[in-house]
Every structure is written in structure tokens, then in C-alpha cells.
Amino acid sequence: MKLLNTVAALALMAGAAGAAEMGAVDEPIKLAINEWTGQHITTHVAGEMLKAAGYDVEYVTAGMMNQFQALADGEIAATLEIWSSNVSDEYAKQVAAGGVVELGDLGLAAREGIAYPAHVADLCPGLPAWEALKDCAQVFASAETIPMGRLVDYPADWGTPGADRMTGFALPFKAVPAGSEGALIAELRASTERKSPLLITFWQPHWAMSAYDVKFVELPVGNEECFTDPAWGPNPNAVNDCDFAPSRIFKGGWSGLEDKWPAAYEILSNYQLAVEDQQPMMGAIDVDGGTVEAVVGEWMAANEAKWKPVVDAATK
């Protein structure tokens, strides 16, 4: 990843994206702070890069679902960690209306899947192979789902990828929507404390992956056909009988960003952050109790090679 970053930075210095105007340096660039720690890290790294370039940066708390109107109005300049798995349709609407532009991928390789805390492997021998779930469903049954097993799925407003998998693989599980991220975490925590069975739709990078020792169920790697052609995959009668399509994590900005702060637009567009960098910082904050500012500050000092070239390419 480091190599890739360097290559990308070299390419930038060499070619198309040269140094840009600074623009309105006396006005602060407002970056959205959403509800989760990973996003705080992503945003603070970007903010520090902008500061290094000579900008004034302000962090504004903003609800993930409700921020896009503000982005279109220019009240927030950019939001840096949008997950395609749970982005509000409002984003597409605002992009279509011309208020919001995409600033490219963040480069954070996310993974989503059907997951379980490690101790569940003892309750359902055969995991992580997905076939094991066929015979274990009874173990996961609960009052709401009996006689089927229970899968804790994403909140309904994020979509129903877990339920789609259960239908796709014809597994005897009923998906229960979680309602909120807090509810997903509370389920993980309770299951770990009680050593009780739990099957859950989850993703990484997330601090809970290591805190609760979460493992993914192994599903056959899919391609386009898996989602369109029932014949593809282990279940000849249904689509979705494969692993999750990789979810895209990208950055969004106000459409006026490029004109007002051209160099900042370039920095934010080229900004990349790898899971290997974000995940340890998340641990340092959520598990070891560090502050975002201190942890990000340390990382910035120790990893100048990863971000400095992007700033330099835009400003020098």
C-alpha cells in the first residue's frame, strides 16, 4: 500500500495535476465530522494535510444521513468517508442537482460480510465455512425467529444485504434488522459476554472487529453474474449466492470547492488512506483511550512520506 501511495504521489508530481492556486485562504474550510471514529481519523488526517498546505480548517459535527443538504449549500466543504453500503439516497439526489461532487475513492479497502464472534465457532463446528450454517440454524434460533436461525442484519435504512444472502444460499435463517449501529455493537458485546450464539452482518475496518474478535463466514467469491444470473453459484435457483460485492468508500465535496480553494480541492481529491493505517489508529482511540487529535498528530509525524507528497504536488 505504501508503495502504491508513493507511486501515486510520483505520478502526481510528474504529470497532470500540477500545483494549483490556493484560493480563499482566509476562510476556514469546514470538514464534516460524522458519528464514527474511523471517519474522525480520516477527516483529521485530511484536515492536518490542508493545514500543512496553509489552510484554515474547521471541523463541524454532522449527522451522516443528514449532511448532504449542508454539503450542497456549501456550509460544509467536504465529507471524507462515505460508504456506498449505507449512503442516503439524498447523496445521489444532490449530485444530480449539481450541489455535490464526488472527490474520488478514499482507498480504504472495506470488507462486508456475514460474521460471528470467535467463540461461536465452538457452538457451530464447521465455521467459517458457510455450509456449516445449514445444520446449525437451530443453535441461532431465538423467540422472534423460531424455528429458523436469527441473523442480525444492518438497520433497514442501510439495505438488507444479510437477508439477501440468506435467500441466496437458501439458509434457514431469518434476518432481523438491527435499527442502529449501537444495536449491532450491543449484540456483539452481549454475545461475547454470555458466550451465546450470534450471526451478524458486519464490516471492517471497525474497532469492534478486534475488540470482540469477529470473524467472517467464508462465502464463495462472486462476480457480476452472481447478482444477475440465478444459475451462477452453489444455489442454482437464486441470485446473491456469493460474498458481498466490495463496498466503495469515497469522498464527497461541495461543488464550489474547486473554484474557492483549488489547491484544497486537489489535495482532498488525491487523498488516500489505507486500512492498515486507519485500523491501528482506531484501536489507539477506542480501545486505549487516546484523543483523535493526539493519535492523528503522532501518525502524521511518523508517516510524512504517506501524505506530504500529495500536499506538495498541489501547492509547489
Next chain:
Amino acid sequence: MSALLKLSPGLRAALITVLTGALCLALEPVAPWLVKWPADWTLPATEWVGAALEWLLGGIKPLARWFSGLLGYPMAWANAALTQTPWPLIIGITTAIGWYLGGLAMAALGFVGLSFVLTSGYWQESMNTLSLVAVSVPLALIIGGAIGILANEAPRIKPAVQGVLDVMQTVPTFAYLTPLLLLFGFGPVVGLIASAIYAAPPMARNVLLGLERVESEIKEAAVMSGGTRAQQLFLVEIPSASLQIMVGVNQCLMAALSMVIIAAVIGGNNDIGWEVLLQMRKANFGPALLAGLVIVVFAIVIDRMSGALATERKRYDPRVAYGILALAILAALLAARFLPGPPSWSLFDGAAQWVDDGLGAFNTEHGAKLTDFKNNTMFFAFLPLRIGLDDAVLPFTWGFQWTNAMSLWFFGVAGALAGVLWATGRPVAGLMLLIAAGVIETGVANLPWPFLFVALGALGWVSAGRNLAVMVVVLLSTILLSGLWEPAMLSLYLSGISVFACAIVGGLLGVLCAISPLAWRFIRPVCDMLQTIPLFVFLIPVLMFFQIGEFSAFLAICLYAIVPMIRYTRHGLANTPGDLVEAAVASGATPMQILRDVRAPYAAPTILLGLNQTILYAFAMLVIAALIGTTGLGQSVFLAIGQADVGLGISAGAAMAILALIADRLVQGLAEERRRALGL
């Protein structure tokens, strides 16, 4: 038909309901549309609402943006004032006001309360929260006051105004969050407006009540001295109503504080509610509770002080207050000299961690028992009520399969019991038993809609006459036609079962508190906390104990909705006029007899009002319950946010308000009828 007309209204209504139910039950196999309203028959109402709103919002957007820009100024000023003022001075001012209003006890409350906020490490966030409340409350007071005066001046529009106030209080903010953001932009100002919308109705209701209660002699005196209408109103009537109006101010403050968490969901203000949300997202119960308690402390300090302002005429020596202020200024100077900025002490982090660990240990220890408890409740109470005995009784729940023969037996026994009741002169009770049997056999979520229309319409007719019956049916049909019937029935079931449990448990607790002042001393602070802490905090332990699903949602709703039931029951029973009780004692009644035959009938209207509040609270909690994975209207509201579907959000919110309004009007009607019957 003529025989039917001779019956009493209650009996007639019950008989028609039973007949409709039986008819639906018989026709169900041939006419499935009686239970499941076909999707083709729904009107695209949510789309119409969406389109109409888009058009409307586009039109008033510039005005709204101008307004929110305008509100940005006082917001910034309040924020600057509160965050720039040194913390010792703010604590000192609060303590001084406390002394002036309520003497030593109130001063101590202010001092200890704010010291807790300071040492919790959330001073900065708290001041951001306060600056929002400091602007939203005056705004709500102005709006509420204006509505109240308007309704008083033009009595013809009073029913409409009441309706608008009900809607403002029952449609959840989440339902109109997207249009609100579109209209007013982003940031604390939107939270401010949302909290003003919610906090204005109590003010309006109390202003109206106060003005209506001004004695006619006083009004006439003002007329005779030749004042214009405005002079009469502002110089005579409003001052005379000031006590009632101050109650409104107090309620308005509390309502605004309870909305802090919603403002945080929008964001833009790094406030204490945001902190609760972050901790809730990590399922950290201890830290979330700590942040929530900061809001409770503010609520209690503000409630007690504004309460004293409203009800107590006595004031304490201002010289002491000046002394406290002088001390505070000195402390501020010293702090500025030796301490840079507001301190970031967090003395309670250890305690928060301890609470959190304790919760985890309890969960580990008793997990199996909790699960058993939940499963039994689900199998034997919740599932039969939701999907009916015929679907809920299965080999792995009850140990056997429900058969048609059992259904026949079930109805046969119910019919026989009903016959016995009818024969012994209680025909209405007999028919009610039949209706209950039918509901349990079918399940609330599977009730045929014509049955519900007739049953609720008949109830409306009995309690308040034709107008209410028509209103109930019209409102219900809007839900049916907009295609939200299914989630609405799930919501009805969940709220219904919660209200039922709250009525019984809360009623018993209320009786206990009325009999034993000691019990009330313990239960009262718990009630205070449950009403002001952001309920998000309690979702964490409930979820950890009972997992995602309707049982957890049921508990979360009950935690909030049980409070009015306890309060009003106790209030009604404890405040029975002394002469009534004395007369009973003189005629040799035992305490139990007094409770049953004197206090309970007298308190019935008050208790019914408590029940009505419990119903409204239960519906208000549906949105919060959706965060722990209930399906129903609450989930529709969140789906609407995710899909940026303004029409769906507003329609689902409106359906919630409709169900709450129907329940409210029916209970009010019954209370009124009861009051008439008792001659009170």
C-alpha cells in the same frame, strides 16, 4: 332493527362490533382483502405528499433561509456569552439565582449541579447545549404565547388550534427532518427550530388555559376603565394569568431540554447530545449514562428554579446573592490567573467504567435467565397477541400445534362465558369478552380492517357521539389508503401492549405511592430521571439483556410511558378531598374500602388523564424503538430518511399522530362520560 335501537348505546356498539368481527372471520377465506389491503388499491399518497411538499418547500425556502440566517445571530451571541464567560462566574450566577429564588437548598442545588457538570469533563459541550436551549426557549415562548393569545381572542378557531398543537407534539421530529434541513439549511439553527416546534405547545396550552381562567370580574373592571382590547389583554388579563403562564414556561423549558438529543442527530453543534450519540454508537453504557446525567442535572436545576419562580412568591435576601456573585468574580479572576481555559477534569470516568463493567458482569452472570424470561413472555403473551393463537401455538413454542378444533373449542368456551355474563345482567361485558377472544385468536397485526373501523368507530360513538365516530373512521381510512396499514398495525400492537402493561404496573405503583409516602420518596426521583435523560442511554442495557426485537422495544417504551401513569394515579388517589375520606371513616369503612369505594371513583378522571398521557408517550417512543429494530411506522420514518423520501417520512409521521390522536380522543371521551356519570 327496531329491537336494536331500543338497546343502550354501549350494548348496541358492542353488538355491532361482534357481528362485524364474526362476519369478517367467516368471509376471511374467500376475501383476503379484508385482512391484507391489496397494494393496487392504495393511492400513491406518499408520492403526492412528497410532490406537494417539494413544491411548497421550494417556494418558501428563501424566506426560511433568511429566517435561519437571522436566528444564527442570537445563537452565536448566546454561544459566545456562555463559552467565553469564565466557568466560576457561571456557577456563581446560578448559585446566586438559586439563593434568591429558593434559599439555601436551591443555592446548594445550583452549585452542586453545575460542579458535577464541570467535573464530568463536559463543560464545553454543555455550554454549547445551553446556548441552543437559551435561544430555542424564547422562540418557543413567543410562538406558543402568540398561539395561545390568538386562540383566546378568536374562540372559533380554538378546536383547529388544539389540533395543530397535538400534531406539533405527536409527529416525531425525525419524520420531518429532511424537509427541515432543506428549508433551514444546516447546523444548530435547525436543531433550534425543531426544539422550538416541540416546546411551543405546552406554552400555548397554558397561556390559553390561564387567559380562560381569568375571573370575569377582573375582565369587566378592565372593560369599565375604558381600556382598548390590547390594553385589557396586556395590562390586565395576562398579568392575572401569570401563574398559569409560568407553568407553561417551565414545561416549555423541560420540553426544549428533552429535544437536545434530536438537535445532536442533525449535528453542527458539538454538544452534550452528540457525546451521548457517540457513546451510544459504541454501546458504552457507563459513559453514555454519564453524558445523559449531565442533561438530567440541567433539567432538574432548570425545573426546580423555574418552578420556584412560577409558584413561590417568597424571595430571599438579595444581598447574599450579591455576595455569592462577588465571590464568583474573585474565583474567576483566580482561575484565569492559574488555570488555562475550562478544565477538562473527568473525575467520573472511573465511575462510568465501573457501571459499564458491572453491566457486563451482570449480563455474563444472568444471561441464560434473562433469555428464558424473554422467551416465555414472547411465546405465551406477545406472539399470540401479535399473530394470534392459531399462528403462535406451535410445537416448539407451546409444545403442541394449534388446530381448527381448538379454535372452535376456544370460541365455544368464550361464547358460553359470554352467555353466562349476559344472563346475569352484564351483556356488554359478555360481548367484550367475545371481542377479546376474537382478537387473541386472530392477532392484532392480522385484524381485518373493517373490524377495526367498526370497533373504534363504535367506541367513539359511545364516548363522544357521532362527530368523533366520523373523525375516527375518516382518519383510519387515510392510513389504509396511503398503504401504511401494515406498519401501522404493528405499531398499534406494540404501543397497545406497552400501554396495557404500563396501565397495570404503573397503576399499581401509583396506588402503592398513594398509600405509602415512603415508596413515593424512592419512586419520584426515578420518575424524574426517566423523563429527562435521553432514552437512547437505556437502549444499551435493554438491548444487551434482551437482544434486538420487540421485547426490547416494549421495555424501552414502558420505561418512558409508565411515568405519567404512576404520577397521575398517585396524584388522583392522594388528593381525594378530606371531607369525603372523613365521611367514609366516620361510617366505619376500612382503609381498603375507602381506597376502593371512595378514592378510586373520585380519582378515576385523573387516572384516565394519566392513561391518556401514557398513550401519547408510547406513540412518541415508537421512533426511538425503531433504533432497536422494530418494524412498523418508526422504521418507515428511518427508511424515509435513508431514501430521502420526504413524502414517506411525513406520511408515516402523520399515521403515528393519527393513531395517537384517535387513542387520545377516545380516552378523553370516555373520561368525560365517566365524569358526567359521577356528577363531577
